[in-house]
Structure formats: C-alpha cells, structure tokens
Amino acid sequence: MxxxxxxxxxxxxxxxxxxxxxxxxxxxxxxxxxxxxxxxxxxxxxxxxxxxxxxxxxxxxxxxxxxxxxxxxxxxxxxxxxxxxxxxxxxxxxxxxxxxxxxxxxxxxxxxxxxxxxxxxxxxxxxxxxxxxxxxxxxxxxxxxxxxxxxxxxxxxxxxxxxxxxxxxxxxxxxxxxxxxxxxxxxxxxxxxxxxxxxxxxxxxxxxxxxxxxxxxxxxxxxxxxxxxVAALPDPVLNPRAEVRGTISRVELSWPSTVPDGGRHGFLRSDSDAFDRAIDSAAVELAKYLPARPLVVVGHEELMYLPLRLADALSKSGHEVTFQTTTRSPAYVRDVPGYPLRRGFRFTAPELDPDAPRFLYNAHTSEVDPLIVVVIDEPADTPALTADGGLVDVLTASGGDVVVAVVTGADVVALHDSRRIAQ
The missing domain is CATH 3.40.50.2020 (Rossmann fold)
Structure with missing residues (x-):
C-alpha cells in the first residue's frame, strides 16, 4: 500500500x-x-x-x-x-x-x-x-x-x-x-x-x-x-525531557459531601441540579488561578465526567480548552505523522497498585505550550502524585507547567445517608 x-x-x-x-x-x-x-x-x-x-x-x-x-x-x-x-x-x-x-x-x-x-x-x-x-x-x-x-x-x-x-x-x-x-x-x-x-x-x-x-x-x-x-517495532520513547522543567501549583476545590462526583456509587436524576451548581462553583474558583493561555484539562482514570464538565465550563467562560484523561492501558507510542499516539508518559500510580504503571498520551507538544490542569479526587492526592516518577514529575520534566486541582469529592457514607433520609 x-x-x-x-x-x-x-x-x-x-x-x-x-x-x-x-x-x-x-x-x-x-x-x-x-x-x-x-x-x-x-x-x-x-x-x-x-x-x-x-x-x-x-x-x-x-x-x-x-x-x-x-x-x-x-x-x-x-x-x-x-x-x-x-x-x-x-x-x-x-x-x-x-x-x-x-x-x-x-x-x-x-x-x-x-x-x-x-x-x-x-x-x-x-x-x-x-x-x-x-x-x-x-x-x-x-x-x-x-x-x-x-x-x-x-x-x-x-x-x-x-x-x-x-x-x-x-x-x-x-x-x-x-x-x-x-x-x-x-x-x-x-x-x-x-x-x-x-x-x-x-x-x-x-x-x-x-x-x-x-x-x-x-x-x-x-x-x-x-x-x-508490533513487537518488532522500535521500543517506544516515553517521558520526554526538556531543558527547563515546568512549574507546579496547586488548587483545592470544595465539593458538597452529599453530591456525587461521578457515577461510581450511583448518580440519580435528582442529583443533576446540585451537580451542575457544584461544577459552576468549582469552575469559578479554578479560573482564579488560570492565566490566559491554552489549557489541557486532564482527568484521573475513571474520574472523567467531572473534569470534562469543568473543562466545558472553562471553555464557555472564554478559555481555550481541550480535555483528556490518564489511563491504565499501555499503548505503543511513535512520533511519526499519521499516528495518533505521538507522545507518551508513564508514571507511578498515585493510588492502589503502586507497582502497576499508569499512562498519559499526547497532552502537549513542543509546538504548543498549554497549561496542564490535572484534576484529581482525594484518594489520588497522595505523595506518589508529585514524587519522582509520578504524574506531576514526568509532566514538569517534559517542560509542562502543571496545576493540580484537587476535588474533595462526595463522602460515600454521607451520600448513602442522605439518600436513605430522602426516601
């Protein structure tokens, strides 16, 4: 061909x-x-x-x-x-x-x-x-x-x-x-x-x-x-490094304890209005810390919908935004035209399975210099996130500037109790 x-x-x-x-x-x-x-x-x-x-x-x-x-x-x-x-x-x-x-x-x-x-x-x-x-x-x-x-x-x-x-x-x-x-x-x-x-x-x-x-x-x-x-192809080159390391900042975003932060424990039709209000509030708070430059909002594995909605709210407020998430799945990375996985990051899981690596693909290139907004929930807010080999470490080593936005998330017990009372 x-x-x-x-x-x-x-x-x-x-x-x-x-x-x-x-x-x-x-x-x-x-x-x-x-x-x-x-x-x-x-x-x-x-x-x-x-x-x-x-x-x-x-x-x-x-x-x-x-x-x-x-x-x-x-x-x-x-x-x-x-x-x-x-x-x-x-x-x-x-x-x-x-x-x-x-x-x-x-x-x-x-x-x-x-x-x-x-x-x-x-x-x-x-x-x-x-x-x-x-x-x-x-x-x-x-x-x-x-x-x-x-x-x-x-x-x-x-x-x-x-x-x-x-x-x-x-x-x-x-x-x-x-x-x-x-x-x-x-x-x-x-x-x-x-x-x-x-x-x-x-x-x-x-x-x-x-x-x-x-x-x-x-x-x-x-x-x-x-x-x-595929096995015979050259080994992929992961975790690119830049001459100048990127910066790190941190934002903590509050979230109502009785509003689900996603669908892990069930999201009811009746939760929608409170979720929308929580997203609007979190987006306004996050925007205070964001400069006028392109953004890549990165969710953490299963935490996709909340970061997506934050990204959408930021986009509607005038920011240039794209969205993606990290993954457990290893893929073959090759920096050639016509291939969708041009850049890859391998990092230590911030939670659970610390011996099982996690991955992020593309995120940013040398031609585009966005601010990377990593949105995580509290269980993923561990020392491994910023330690050597963690997500923040490998991204900043590549020259990316990173904002870590930590969402407190729903409390499972409080969410359960509030639903029992409402019944």
Missing part, C-alpha cells in the same frame, strides 16, 4: 485498517477512531477515539456532543421506556461517555463500573473484561435499590469490538436482576457477522432482548502477524 498524507501510519506500515460500513450520524468510523497499536499478546490493535477525550486532547464540547448524539440514538431505541432507564458505563474508558448519555436521556440512575476498592461501599456485582489490561469490574452503588430493579439497562462503552464484554456483563447482571431489555450503546460498533450471531444467541439463551446502537459501524482489517510486527 502506498503511504499518503491521509493514510494512517498503522495502515500504511502494518496494514491495520478501519473500514466504515454505515453511520447513524454524518461521521464515519475512520473519523471517529484512528488505528493505534499496543504490545499486548491478547490484542495488538487499539482503536483511538477522536471524540472520547482519552488518548487525544479533545475540545470538551466535541466530547459532550458525541455523548449527546449517542444518547439520542438510545432514546430512539427505547421509545416510551426511556423514562425509567438505568445506565451503566464501563470503566475506565467509558465512565465519562456513559455519564454524558445518562444526562442526555435523563436516566433514572447512572452507575459506572470501577476498579477502585472503597472501604465504605459494598460490591453489588462484578464481571470480567477479557482483552483489557485491567480485567475486573466492580459495581458499588450506595444501595442495591439504585440498580436492583427491572428497568431497561443501557450499557455504554466507547467501542464494541466483539460484544463479548457487554455480553459477559449482561450475564453477570442478569443473574442478579433479571431484565427484559438491554441496550448496548457505543461510539463505534466493529462486530463481524459472527460476533452479531453470538450476541443474538446469548440474548435467546438469557430470555431477554439485547439491542445495539452506535454512531457508526464498521470492521477492522487485521493482517496476519500483527502482534509480532
């Missing part, structure tokens, strides 16, 4: 291609996702979203707009059932996307799976994700009643490759709470006909209805030997 300016590098060099086969909106699969790579024997290819705000810094209105478009498809699929729906987002990648969908459709409850153990919260259910770098998913609502019902369940993920993760989750959840209807919503659906037949068979076996909606559908062309070809 002849390499051109518009051909993705992973396509021209390795033959990994993303093919569109239909769209529910004007965008196509190659516009919504780009071919990336990873050194993983289970799965060497990576779909890098252009609208998710994970690997690529993305305008917050584009991230929210994609979630809204997906939510509209969910509304069309559910029809009159939409009012009582429960939405589940998959950690870590789709926690923010799932919340966007839930907000768009006015879901009764939004919950995302989590990989963070929380002392004051119990596990309602769990399931596994086969190809993921971190496979275990926990569901930890403040009360099983938020999730244990017979309402339609919408499962949101950024992309569906085979449908196996969604079906495994449905099997696990169906064993706890049998539902007559599930909708799986994703930005792109890349299932083959064989995969679609397998998901249909699973629905028949469970005695339920499972529907899929997506902004676009297509398939991945994966050449033989892709895993070996």
């Amino acid at each position: 002849t390499r051109s300016a518009t051909t993705p590098w992973a396509t021209s060099e390795l033959g990994f291609e993303l093919v569109d086969s239909g769209s529910s909106i004007s965008a196509t699969v190659p516009e919504l996702v780009l071919p990336g790579l990873r050194r993983n024997p289970k799965r060497a290819h990576l779909l890098v979203s252009t609208v998710l705000g994970k690997h690529i810094p993305t305008p917050p209105d584009a991230v929210i707009g994609a979630g809204n478009a997906l939510g509209d498809l969910v509304v069309d699929a559910l029809g009159p059932d939409v009012g009582d729906v429960v939405v589940l987002g998959f950690a870590e990648t789709a926690t923010g996307l799932g919340h966007c969908v839930a907000a768009r459709i006015g879901a009764q409850c939004y919950l995302h799976s989590t990989r963070r153990a929380v002392a004051d919260a119990s596990v309602h259910a769990a399931f596994e994700e086969g190809h993921s770098h971190a496979t275990s998913h926990l569901l930890m609502p403040t009360s099983p009643d938020l999730f244990a019902n017979d309402h339609p369940l919408v499962l949101v993920d950024d992309e569906i490759s085979t449908g196996a993760t969604a079906i495994d989750a449905i099997r696990s959840l169906h064993a706890h709470d049998r539902r007559s209807r599930y909708v799986v919503a994703s930005l792109v659906d890349m299932r083959t006909e064989r995969h679609r037949e397998a998901t249909a068979a699973a629905a028949d076996e469970l005695g339920t209805v499972i529907e899929f909606v997506s902004l676009a559908t297509g398939h991945a062309v994966l050449p033989d030997g892709l895993t070996d070809a």
